[in-house]
Amino acid sequence: MDVGRRRRASDRRTARPSDRNCEVISSVLASAGAIDYGRVFADLAIILIVAKVASELFERIHVPAVLGEIVAGIVIGPSMLGLIDPSDAMRILAEIGVIILLADVGLEMDLKELRRVGRASMLVAILGVVLPMSSGVLAGSLLGESLNASLFLGAALAATSVGITARVFGDLRALSSTEARIVLGAAVADDVLGLVILTVVTRIVVQGSVDVAGVISTIGLAIGFLVIAGAVGLTLVPRLLAWVGNRAVSPATVGVLAAGITFAFSAAASSAQLAPIIGAFVAGTALARTDHHDRIARDFKALGSIFIPVFFLQIGIDTDVTKFFSGHVLIVAAVLTVIAIVGKMLAAVGAWGTNTDKLLIGIGMVPRGEVGLIFATIGVSVGVFQEDLYAVVLLVVLLTTVVAPPLLKWRLTSNDSASAEPEDENVTEEPVGGWVRVINDEVQLHGVPPSRLVLPLALQSSLHAATAQPNDALLDWMHTHRNSTLQWDEETSQMFLDVLMRGNARSWRFLDVTSVITRALPEVATAIRARRGDASELGPTHLAQMPTVEALRTKVGRATLADSSL
Amino acid sequence: MDVGRRRRASDRRTARPSDRNCEVISSVLASAGAIDYGRVFADLAIILIVAKVASELFERIHVPAVLGEIVAGIVIGPSMLGLIDPSDAMRILAEIGVIILLADVGLEMDLKELRRVGRASMLVAILGVVLPMSSGVLAGSLLGESLNASLFLGAALAATSVGITARVFGDLRALSSTEARIVLGAAVADDVLGLVILTVVTRIVVQGSVDVAGVISTIGLAIGFLVIAGAVGLTLVPRLLAWVGNRAVSPATVGVLAAGITFAFSAAASSAQLAPIIGAFVAGTALARTDHHDRIARDFKALGSIFIPVFFLQIGIDTDVTKFFSGHVLIVAAVLTVIAIVGKMLAAVGAWGTNTDKLLIGIGMVPRGEVGLIFATIGVSVGVFQEDLYAVVLLVVLLTTVVAPPLLKWRLTSNDSASAEPEDENVTEEPVGGWVRVINDEVQLHGVPPSRLVLPLALQSSLHAATAQPNDALLDWMHTHRNSTLQWDEETSQMFLDVLMRGNARSWRFLDVTSVITRALPEVATAIRARRGDASELGPTHLAQMPTVEALRTKVGRATLADSSL
Structure with missing residues (x-):
């Protein structure tokens, strides 16, 4: 060299x-x-x-x-x-x-x-x-x-x-x-x-x-x-x-x-x-x-x-x-x-x-x-x-x-302009055992959930993704709903805190890959995009780095403290 | 060179x-x-x-x-x-x-x-x-x-x-x-x-x-x-x-x-x-x-x-x-x-x-x-x-x-064996305005507090120390009580969380200098001592580094989350 x-x-x-x-x-x-x-x-x-x-x-x-x-x-x-x-x-x-x-x-x-x-x-x-x-x-x-x-x-x-x-x-x-x-x-x-x-x-x-x-x-x-x-x-x-x-x-x-x-x-x-x-x-x-x-x-x-x-x-x-x-x-x-x-x-x-x-x-x-x-x-x-x-x-x-x-x-x-946001037509009943299950180190999606479940299922899957690999069905379904708007409620906020505390880099990568971060947390997305702009961050997997997550943890920790007035 | x-x-x-x-x-x-x-x-x-x-x-x-x-x-x-x-x-x-x-x-x-x-x-x-x-x-x-x-x-x-x-x-x-x-x-x-x-x-x-x-x-x-x-x-x-x-x-x-x-x-x-x-x-x-x-x-x-x-x-x-x-x-x-x-x-x-x-x-x-x-x-x-x-x-x-x-x-x-733990003899009444006050960028101790107040006053002072300089009276009093045992209660735990979230490196330094960390948090003290052992950490002020504090924040954040069962 x-x-x-x-x-x-x-x-x-x-x-x-x-x-x-x-x-x-x-x-x-x-x-x-x-x-x-x-x-x-x-x-x-x-x-x-x-x-x-x-x-x-x-x-x-x-x-x-x-x-x-x-x-x-x-x-x-x-x-x-x-x-x-x-x-x-x-x-x-x-x-x-x-x-x-x-x-x-x-x-x-x-x-x-x-x-x-x-x-x-x-x-x-x-x-x-x-x-x-x-x-x-x-x-x-x-x-x-x-x-x-x-x-x-x-x-x-x-x-x-x-x-x-x-x-x-x-x-x-x-x-x-x-x-x-x-x-x-x-x-x-x-x-x-x-x-x-x-x-x-x-x-x-x-x-x-x-x-x-x-x-x-x-x-x-x-x-x-x-x-x-x-x-x-x-x-x-x-x-x-x-x-x-x-x-x-x-x-x-x-x-x-x-x-x-x-x-x-x-x-x-x-x-x-x-x-x-x-x-x-x-x-x-x-x-x-x-x-x-x-x-x-x-x-x-x-x-x-x-x-x-x-x-x-x-x-x-x-x-x-x-x-x-x-x-x-x-x-x-x-x-x-x-x-x-x-x-x-x-x-x-x-x-x-x-x-x-x-x-x-x-x-x-x-x-x-x-x-x-x-x-x-x-x-x-x-x-x-x-x-x-x-x-x-x-x-x-x-x-x-x-x-x-x-x-x-x-x-x-x-390509995008050709495919509009899909209607909830093919939606199935929630199968026994839940929509998302971990089998053989794989995070699998079962059935076709309605689009309002994008955020909770994404957060749940991201926690599983810390140790297992999301399967194609899950990623495809997430991709179909990549433009649906996400709504935060009490349950999803709590799930997000859980990801912050227990998730690892792979969890964040899953959330980034499925565009959940861009849609739900635009500020964080900007920070992650900025990191990707770095010449020193050329790998495809450098998507969610610990410092961003750490900054978030601190922020959330502080907010939690204030809210619960511990 | x-x-x-x-x-x-x-x-x-x-x-x-x-x-x-x-x-x-x-x-x-x-x-x-x-x-x-x-x-x-x-x-x-x-x-x-x-x-x-x-x-x-x-x-x-x-x-x-x-x-x-x-x-x-x-x-x-x-x-x-x-x-x-x-x-x-x-x-x-x-x-x-x-x-x-x-x-x-x-x-x-x-x-x-x-x-x-x-x-x-x-x-x-x-x-x-x-x-x-x-x-x-x-x-x-x-x-x-x-x-x-x-x-x-x-x-x-x-x-x-x-x-x-x-x-x-x-x-x-x-x-x-x-x-x-x-x-x-x-x-x-x-x-x-x-x-x-x-x-x-x-x-x-x-x-x-x-x-x-x-x-x-x-x-x-x-x-x-x-x-x-x-x-x-x-x-x-x-x-x-x-x-x-x-x-x-x-x-x-x-x-x-x-x-x-x-x-x-x-x-x-x-x-x-x-x-x-x-x-x-x-x-x-x-x-x-x-x-x-x-x-x-x-x-x-x-x-x-x-x-x-x-x-x-x-x-x-x-x-x-x-x-x-x-x-x-x-x-x-x-x-x-x-x-x-x-x-x-x-x-x-x-x-x-x-x-x-x-x-x-x-x-x-x-x-x-x-x-x-x-x-x-x-x-x-x-x-x-x-x-x-x-x-x-x-x-x-x-x-x-x-x-x-x-x-x-x-x-x-x-020297130490000559001076025993002081009795609470000279203790005064708490002055109007509190024991610890910040005046002219100085954290000042007023009066002589009883020894049971070492921990709460140290935590309170450490937050002030983020922006102001502890005065000699405060450091001397802390030094006199350097061997007293510290008891955690609900109030001091909450104060500690506050320091974790709002304190900066100078707050941690104050807690370290006054031996509060060694006595109250022996695990953290070991981590900080290990950092001091590094040849790359020769400065006198490298006492409490952010990574330790960050690790702590994460730990406490997690505990907080679990306790309050958010």
Whole structure:
């Protein structure tokens, strides 16, 4: 992942000296040993302040904040304003940022959920990887790039960044739709597929072996690392952290240890010749299964809010903007963007047989976001990308990510106007055992309840959702009633207090996915939407974070106290 | 502050090459450009895991955790196990750690409190700086060190680390004693005096001017920077953050911006030829006056829990343990340790005229802790310290910090056995207007209440303490009754809920200082004590942190809900 190696290549050119400029090299070497901390702090200050100004501005014009940070990086970088020169210090901090980003993705990934991803999602995911990648490799080769470079171009097109899609679906109250479920499921599968592809492609490039036997053994090795590291992580890490958590004197110990484990897994991946982020991702999934999940997620969030912007700005800073104006770059970028969009659209046929809007699913898979960028930086670090191909991938990522939200909105609203609020026609009698029951770790809806029960059933289900998975019937019914107005009464208020006190992050996610929060608690919805706008909050599951809930708890606690005049 | 410069000196030696080893240098230069991220992550993993193991172990044998981290650094460093080689990457992270540490000290410093520091505290602080520093400079010169080195040795002896003392006083329920108040007040004044001395000494050494006019102008300049940066910070930063806080879409913006401002101030101090930590401290005091104080403190805490251990371990890693076995080092260290202890003891005469145990005050001022170490690293960075003097300061810091807690405990318990629980003899009638009143931003105690009122009056005062300062009469009365047992009834339970909901960090601090938490809520006291054990929680005011209170709020909220069966 070290973007640094690109600079290194030019260092090496100066490093073949004739005797007479030996003196010069020596003085460069002497000054290279000195760390200018003043410069480090100044760079860090500029990056953090500019990152936040940019993401707030882009947020207001409804463009994903992550794009704001990359553009800001280009603007302050050496090819435009020159406020910041690329430096090793910032690269190290950026690298820590991407480690935390991937650990966070792992931390929020529910392995159970991955197992539950349906046939449709899995097919969409596989087609969405195979189609753009194979076309990308072909197009790259035809346009005159080397096979290695084409492999990386193709791999960068395979990724899906689900954060942006999840947000648009959420804004339009469509997260509980079948389409959204298929897209989000496919994206989760995509994360894992993408890491396997990254591993394979990187090893092929590094070893130079492209024969079938070599590729198969490499795929085996990549999957082997994921399986072994995953097995070690999933069995040992939760036990270790539980043991430490019970004995630790200081409450900070668990969080720091979790960070230590994440860096250890990253180092292990690196010494197995894999990208460090793969280790970080595996560590994240292992940490997700510990009892201290919430505490670790909160600590990582605070770290990420500082370091992830450094990563995105560094991408912009490392971009040579003059490369954008080359005809070759623009042609390759245009071709690849078309492949990126069409490839994902075609992947939607994987949802064949479901009663869904295939076009909507296709559009939902389009944004590449941060995942494509991570591939590009790795391409640079293993030496197959030069500045022009880096610029190509950056352009493709920017275009696919900008184009998706308005298309999604257009498609969703034109669907919506066709379907009006359903009448309570098919309503059935309440079955024996109640409308909502938990069977086999699944929250099941039985019968068709009347629409006035949306709020109480949603609150009841959200409490169950803390430990079980809502079934399709429940989500479908909630989605049908996504626009019905919700009325609070004494009973639902009490149920809501109960969710506040006993619910967990998954309960809140259920309420958010079913648009109950947007409708019943618009203030809270704004707060949650704001969090989603953060570049550091790219995962689809970062929907309801503890601080919001905590603030609510305090608020409600205070109100309860005042009302009951204890 | 860059410890790196020490290595740099040796780099420079290899950097004066004859022509024939030019080739070698070139290859070193080429490899110097490459960042080995795998190594960075491995080092970080080792440092974080070892830091937590060490601090937990030391905590259990009642030795301050920060010493555990330094010793661990020595053990894993190149002079012993060699698990970690000194690297620029870790130095940069360590430097970020010390910036966050000092910003945190500033963030927790109440400027109002500094203004209220009494005559006794101020005299103890000044004597406690002047006596050890002048004797240290003299001893250094007599023992054959250069004037510059002696100046830094003296400066390192001037510092007081109050975290360790505050903790021992707290453990023995003596934080509300007059002695504790004098020591803590003196330590706060010491922080500011220490930064001025550091600035002056650094500039004298860097400029080489030691004439009276030069020293005076340097002192002026140092104070000038503190005043100007302080004025800019205190007027602009709160307004800027309030403006941003009201408009920001993302809740993370304020915390990231605060970090950006901290690094900007550090860079400004650095470009004014001052230590970056001075800028970080000033930024911290400015951030303390913003509305978002709590949010910023929480974000900095999470950052600090990762980076501050890197700083302390780096100190150990940079220590050449073989230097400890030199006769000269041991002699200088022994002499300076005696000066360090006796100097602070004598400073206690500054409390002349108060009815206090001067010996207890003197012992309380003895630990040097992290402040002396920061001075030592700066001494290395400006080139006046070689590895032997670095080892000397390290030994002095370790000895003074280890020796103080048992001495404090001995003195406190031998005092305690002399004074029994007072009878309710002098009890007066409740005055008109109540026992506790807030007048001129001061929480005042009127009359002498009976001992059974300790709990209700403490809870009532803690709510007032959220915005006003408890006066001496109140603290003295609380201290007299520090061992009386507390009984909860319906009224006090309700008052406690009120404190939970409406109190702030200062309310909790008041309850902790008066030992009410230890006696009435032993579980909470354990949690708070554990936080104090953290090396990242060295400030005297880190006594009651929001997470503890939040956890409590949730707990109480739940209980309230269940009880009132809402």
